[in-house]
Amino acid sequence: MLYIGIDVGGSSIKGGLVNEDGTLLYKTSKPIADKKDADSLVQLMVELCNNILDYTETDISDIIWIGCGIPGPCDKKQGIIISTTNLGFENFNLSEALKEHFDTQIFIGNDASCAALGECTSGATKNTSSSVILTLGTGIGAGIILNNLIYSGFNDIAGELGHTVIKVGGKQCNCGKRGCFETYASASALVEMTQELAKDGNAKILELCNNNIDDIDGRTIFEAVRQGDAGAKTTLDEYIEYLGTGVVNIINTFQPEMLVIGGGLSNEGDDLLNPLREYVMKNEFCSKVCRTKIVRAKLGNDAGIIGAAMLGMR
Amino acid sequence: MLYIGIDVGGSSIKGGLVNEDGTLLYKTSKPIADKKDADSLVQLMVELCNNILDYTETDISDIIWIGCGIPGPCDKKQGIIISTTNLGFENFNLSEALKEHFDTQIFIGNDASCAALGECTSGATKNTSSSVILTLGTGIGAGIILNNLIYSGFNDIAGELGHTVIKVGGKQCNCGKRGCFETYASASALVEMTQELAKDGNAKILELCNNNIDDIDGRTIFEAVRQGDAGAKTTLDEYIEYLGTGVVNIINTFQPEMLVIGGGLSNEGDDLLNPLREYVMKNEFCSKVCRTKIVRAKLGNDAGIIGAAMLGMR
Numbered sequence: 001m002l003y004i005g006i007d008v009g010g011s012s013i014k015g016g017l018v019n020e021d022g023t024l025l026y027k028t029s030k031p032i033a034d035k036k037d038a039d040s041l042v043q044l045m046v047e048l049c050n051n052i053l054d055y056t057e058t059d060i061s062d063i064i065w066i067g068c069g070i071p072g073p074c075d076k077k078q079g080i081i082i083s084t085t086n087l088g089f090e091n092f093n094l095s096e097a098l099k100e101h102f103d104t105q106i107f108i109g110n111d112a113s114c115a116a117l118g119e120c121t122s123g124a125t126k127n128t129s130s131s132v133i134l135t136l137g138t139g140i141g142a143g144i145i146l147n148n149l150i151y152s153g154f155n156d157i158a159g160e161l162g163h164t165v166i167k168v169g170g171k172q173c174n175c176g177k178r179g180c181f182e183t184y185a186s187a188s189a190l191v192e193m194t195q196e197l198a199k200d201g202n203a204k205i206l207e208l209c210n211n212n213i214d215d216i217d218g219r220t221i222f223e224a225v226r227q228g229d230a231g232a233k234t235t236l237d238e239y240i241e242y243l244g245t246g247v248v249n250i251i252n253t254f255q256p257e258m259l260v261i262g263g264g265l266s267n268e269g270d271d272l273l274n275p276l277r278e279y280v281m282k283n284e285f286c287s288k289v290c291r292t293k294i295v296r297a298k299l300g301n302d303a304g305i306i307g308a309a310m311l312g313m314r
Numbered sequence: 315m316l317y318i319g320i321d322v323g324g325s326s327i328k329g330g331l332v333n334e335d336g337t338l339l340y341k342t343s344k345p346i347a348d349k350k351d352a353d354s355l356v357q358l359m360v361e362l363c364n365n366i367l368d369y370t371e372t373d374i375s376d377i378i379w380i381g382c383g384i385p386g387p388c389d390k391k392q393g394i395i396i397s398t399t400n401l402g403f404e405n406f407n408l409s410e411a412l413k414e415h416f417d418t419q420i421f422i423g424n425d426a427s428c429a430a431l432g433e434c435t436s437g438a439t440k441n442t443s444s445s446v447i448l449t450l451g452t453g454i455g456a457g458i459i460l461n462n463l464i465y466s467g468f469n470d471i472a473g474e475l476g477h478t479v480i481k482v483g484g485k486q487c488n489c490g491k492r493g494c495f496e497t498y499a500s501a502s503a504l505v506e507m508t509q510e511l512a513k514d515g516n517a518k519i520l521e522l523c524n525n526n527i528d529d530i531d532g533r534t535i536f537e538a539v540r541q542g543d544a545g546a547k548t549t550l551d552e553y554i555e556y557l558g559t560g561v562v563n564i565i566n567t568f569q570p571e572m573l574v575i576g577g578g579l580s581n582e583g584d585d586l587l588n589p590l591r592e593y594v595m596k597n598e599f600c601s602k603v604c605r606t607k608i609v610r611a612k613l614g615n616d617a618g619i620i621g622a623a624m625l626g627m628r
Binding site for chain 1: 349386387392396397443444448460465466467468469470471472473474475477478479480481483485489490491493500555556559562563566567568569570571597599600602603627
């Protein structure tokens, strides 16, 4: 059984051929150029699908369905993209548009939910029935799996965990509110904290970025801590408190079997996860029962493609 | 079909006979005296059940099951109370203990979840499949219904929404953490804010409590606002921001069909709910889809009894 999964991002569209086990058999991508209107984007998706079919010598009649992960709220039942922040989709019926080109079923869903479904199909959360994945990037993407299904609420837009407030009256968020989880705990937030440390004259950070604070990335502070810098440790501890606060909130809310950390920062492995686990253990509401396991995402960027391909399955 | 529901509280045990529609046919209660050890409490529950059977002239063979709502984490499958804060239950198998007295099935569950299930069976959320109920009291109790079922996570202790943090480093909470939702938005928190206002010399509040700040309760500030006091309005707005922050977090997380406000404060009706709805409308993540309805609980204290009686149903 073969499926096509498409992951629509801000700067590129990725897609692949996936089998029923959630194995990615072939993948490819197309950069999104200047034209970001709905018709141009659909054209790009059609080309991507045709490339996949051509390269893998597969006929569209062998594709059970095409699933699409979208960076914005969707009406899953009707196949409509309600809105996107940086792309030209606004109340757009993607399902109908793609059906004009391909004679197969079309499913759409939120991209972060697709990543959670991908990990749950063939990644970190395989064999668990409930999990939450947090992708730490520019913001914080979140996908929720309950009873082996994507949880998206009665109106398909649940799971905006990056925009739950952890500090009333705190830092301004792009969403208009103040104090959102992602303004404190995204990878971008950590980079900003590291840059502040450099501006305050931390010698180790300045050495690691060759005195160019624009070269600081999510890894910089971890490297400084590994090299024994005390100031960097203090800043990383502060970041862990923010990340841990949001993670404890999620665990106290959902008590999922697993909480998965994805995004570039997760490459730091236990240097990120161990202090996070320690913070969570100290701050969870109840310690007398089986606890949520905190693990690293396994599939990287493939999770979104695989999960999109699995959208019709659950 | 007849069921017995028991709602175990900190100071009394309430119980009643309930039919399959969730109608409470008879209710009674027993105060919890000094003896709060598990055996004394079980004895009290047995007496309560016998009183219900005697008064309603019902034989135990006509009772399909007995359900118990417990103020603490439970292992539902095994019928074990894991712990309680003010009562003597600690790793106690309540199911076995009650079966020694009654030849019927026993179900146990969290008391806040029972309240949510009660409202969902015959109260405010009847005919909805997803809802969250917040009971504003000394703390904030929370019950979550998803797909018509109590949601309690993989370890039965999910839904501790009162202990999600809305202000990192904020006010000390009884749970050991700082900045929990309930330290800012419980009825007790509102009373404290009103008392502060009185201490600062607000004439209207002092008039309403006859200069005795211990007489201030949850209604005082609403009465002051109704009488046009500007200082009281500012304080109530601040409280609404805290309550609204937690409510927006819950909506952005779950997008339930309904969010229900219960507890004594909910008696203020639209004087509480309208400013809350206004805050939520301004701060929800997405305004372009169908929104969660914010409503008042209907069943009051009966919700816990009715929900407990329904525990075996779902």
